[in-house]
Amino acid sequence: MTERLESREKVTGTARYAFEYPVENVAYVAAVQASVGRGEITAVGTEAAMALPGVLAVLSCENAPRLSDPPDGELAVFQSRTVSYRGQFVAAVVGETLETAREAARLVHVEYAPEAPDVRLRTDHPSLYQPGKVNPVFPADTEQGEPEEVFNNSAVRVDVTYTTPAEHNNPMEPHATIALWDEHGYLTLYDSTQGASTVQSMVAQTFGLDPSHVRVVAPHVGGGFGSKGIPKPNVVLAAMAAGAAGRPVKFAVPRQQMYATTGYRTPTIQRLRLGADNDGRLNAILHDVVEQTSTVKEFAEQTATPTRVMYQAPHRRTSHRLVPLDVPTPSWMRAPGETPGMYALESVMDELAIATGIDPIELRIRNDTDREPESGLPFSSRNLVACLQEGAARFGWAGRDPATGVRWEGRKLIGTGVAASTYPAYMSPNRAIARAEPDGTFTVRIAAADIGTGARTALALIAAETLKADLGDVRVELGDSAFPRASVAGGSSGTAGWGTAVVRACEALRAKLNGAVAGGRGGSSHAGNGAIPPEGLEAAADTGAELKAREKYARHAFGAQFAEVEVDADTGEVRVRRMLGVFAAGRIINPATARSQFIGGMTMGVGMALLEESVMDEEFGDFLNRDLAQYHVPACADVRDIDAAWVEESDPHLNPMGSKGIGEIGIVGAAAAVGNAVHHATGIRVRHLPITPATLLPDL
Known part of the structure; x- marks a missing residue:
């Protein structure tokens, strides 16, 4: 209902x-x-x-x-x-x-x-500084072992710089x-x-x-x-x-x-160094990021943090440096940090695969880990390998010729690419109220937000399951600060955080209803939930204490992105023929809205790879392209066949529903998969986004 x-x-x-x-x-x-x-x-x-x-x-x-x-x-x-x-x-x-x-x-x-005005981001800026924290509360820098020395002594070394432009939501x-x-x-x-x-x-x-x-x-x-x-x-x-x-x-x-x-994604300059032995096993990872903030407010995007999660290597370093410029303040944009950071990391992993002569999927599997590399915490669940293998089977990866620039169809060069995805399984404290109405229906109230993700539907499903009621008898009311306080719709934490509060409120309501039955109170009843008094009955929940008591685990969703592209050899135009994402994101509450969220994120990743760029006027400041006629986003012609799937994942260490959140991970790694496919098609490695005809034509 x-x-x-x-x-x-x-x-x-x-x-x-x-x-x-x-x-x-x-x-x-x-x-x-x-x-x-x-x-x-x-x-x-x-x-x-x-x-x-x-x-x-x-x-x-x-x-x-x-x-x-x-x-x-x-x-x-x-x-x-x-x-x-x-x-x-x-x-x-x-x-x-x-x-x-x-x-x-x-x-x-x-x-x-x-x-x-001073508006140009550069690595030698005199005002470059180390922030205290990066979004939301991560340390700006981490280091383990002797990464510089071990990198320099590695049998295989990749040392490259990737840059991403400003992007607008x-x-x-x-x-x-x-x-x-x-x-x-x-x-x-x-x-x-x-x-x-x-x-x-x-x-x-x-x-x-x-x-x-x-x-x-x-x-x-x-x-x-x-x-x-x-x-x-x-x-x-x-x-x-x-x-x-x-x-x-x-x-x-x-x-x-x-x-x-209204905010934008900060541009980034990312130097990545990977040191490995001849069989592709990583010895050292160094990921150093420079990005901008404003003079009005500090915002430090956590661009290097996914490198702390993805692959095992005993010697590692990540760092973030900021430049305060006379520009608007950067802010959150879908999967902040993970999106640009994984674009660079997964592109460099592709470069390492080529340098070692190892298949890109096999390389990632060899460097998989069951513990978060830097914290040492065990993963609550990590099905990255399952996503890679399932995606490879669905996509038809087997038999792929690793040679670049050799597959032609007429005047089109064809290539395929892969990249991994990850996103933290965040949760925040929330409150909710569940109410049994005299007419036998139920109302759930929480100040959550539905930004087009289907939050009402997901929360109604969660409430109905907990109440053991028909979905049509549950009404969810949200989007009002007069309702119990809720966290922001962001960080893929909505369903997990709000849903936990809804579960606990509904459990408390069921206990009250059963108590009313045991006490012999009159009233209507519904779906085996006991007696509902004439004046109705409600129960509230606050999940703050529950979150503080959670066991220590590294909680992340993972995935694998696959792309096939065609590149016109005469014009340099890139089209994504097909794209597949396979994700491990805990329990999927609603398959219809989940698929929509995954595909929406993947489509944004195509935009990041091929189209999106906010151009700063270096003389006067402000962005030159300021509407959808000049800031280009992907349309149907830019990706002709796109699909998303997921592997079944049971994770008892998350929340009552076992969900990890899916709003963000769909974009993570998508741009790298497209960029890797473009390289496979043409042999041209583009290290600055977006990949446009102008960047490809000189070398085609």
């Missing part, structure tokens, strides 16, 4: 997204972005804008209310005259209509004392907020967010409010890919504008403005 209602609402257009809530007397916000890459605001001219009929207010650093204690530098909207990057919000207009607000924003005149629904204050100073936000509870707490701190005075409503979210994991400046700006106008306001960030204000 829940999933049928969910799909019906979405396909008929009745599902409400943030900008669509019917709020009376609403006004509209349009923001003004900085036109310089660095400097100070010397004056803000608002006369022409205020003279336009229908303009209600103009906000800037000259008249904005003082915020209390923003927990994030990007949320300190209009609190300073400093311009930290081009595209930063420096003023905003509130108008009776959206057209009025936008026209008035064009009339706001901001004067600057500009300075030359581009969810279909833009970052959008409706903000309204009531007469008691309570703030309601209808927001497109991956975490209503997180927005509630961070916005409350920003405005100096008790969290109970802020309500965030987000039952449907049109995608986020990480960019909506924490509130961005648009949320604070909307709340500020509603206060200034004295009425509710709507603010949807235009696509072109999102590129500077």
Whole structure:
């Protein structure tokens, strides 16, 4: 029932997204972005804008209310005259209509004392530094043994540098907020967010409010890919504008403005060194990463952390270095860290396979391990080899000619490639309420977010199984900070974290219902769950203590990605003929939504490999391509046949459902599989993404 209602609402257009809530007397916000890459605001001219009929207010650093204690530098909207990057919000207009607000924003005149921005990432930057931690709380550097010495003495050595560009999330629904204050100073936000509870707490701190005075409503979210994991400046700006106008306001960030204000994946420069003996067994792994952050807030992507997990080698080092630049702040984008890090690592493993003359799948199997190499913890389960072998059988890997640039079909070069995938099985503390209704149905409430992943369906299945009830009798309500606090929809932790809270709440409810039966209380009953009192019955759960008591295991999902490509020898165009992913991600709660998530991630990996690149203007700052006409994402023609499968995996060390999360792992390794296939087809090793005709043609 829940999933049928969910799909019906979405396909008929009745599902409400943030900008669509019917709020009376609403006004509209349009923001003004900085036109310089660095400097100070010397004056803000608002006369022409205020003279336009229908303009209600103009906000800037000259008249904005003082915020209390923003927990994030990007949320300190209009609190300073400093311009930290081009595209930063420096003023905003509130108008009776959206057209009025936008026209008035064009009339706001901001004067600057500009300075030359520093926006280029490079390994010799004088401000390069070691962060204390990388996202979320990993050490920036790790080292075991004598990696430099052992690498230099290894029989086979690969020493290469891979680079990845900035990339933008581009969810279909833009970052959008409706903000309204009531007469008691309570703030309601209808927001497109991956975490209503997180927005509630961070916005409350920003405005100096008790969290109970802020309500965030987000039952449907049109995608986020990480960019909506924490509130961005648009949320604070909307709340500020509603206060200034004295009425509710709507603010949807235009696509072109999102590129500077809603986060992106940091570009990376990754030097990888692999030392092995002649049979391909690794002796040393060194993975050194340079990436950027902003001067507003530090964000350090955990790019080298998957190298700490994947392959055994007694001597190893990983490191992260940051450069603070005059750029927007990087943020989460699907599988942050693992995505660029595994692209480089799995590409280099392919290079090692060629250097040793060993099949790429066999090389990975020889270096498999049953313990996390750096922590020494046993894996709760690790079925990487099973994924590689199952994928090879399904894909038809046997008999593959390892020679490069030899398989032709007309004027097309054909090649195949493989790469491994991994992603941590995260869990966070969560709370949930399960309620038995007098009519014999059940309601589960949790402030989780459904960002298009089918969270409602998965949680309803989990609740129905635990309650031993029919799925049609279970209703899941989420996306409201008034419900029990929930973690962000990200890190592939949603089903695992929220689901555990739902299981525990439903178990507690069943115990209460059975107690009611034993006590002889009257009422209705349903599905063997005991008596339901006339007033209903509910139970709550908090999983914080349970998580603290978990045994020490390394918990990760694994997978294998396979790709076949064709490269036009005359134009350099690359097409992915077919792609297969095989994953070991614990119990799959809902096969339909799982397959969709795997394939969605794999498709993003094709975009990473062949299309996606946010180009920084090195003279003025800000990204040059700022819409979907110029920032290219994959379409059907770019990958003609794509499929995902999984191996059955039983892991008792995860959570009550045995699930690991699947939202992120589909993208991990996908770009490397495509890149390795391009090399196999052409003999050309491209070490900078995306792989475009311009990079291939000179050597074809």
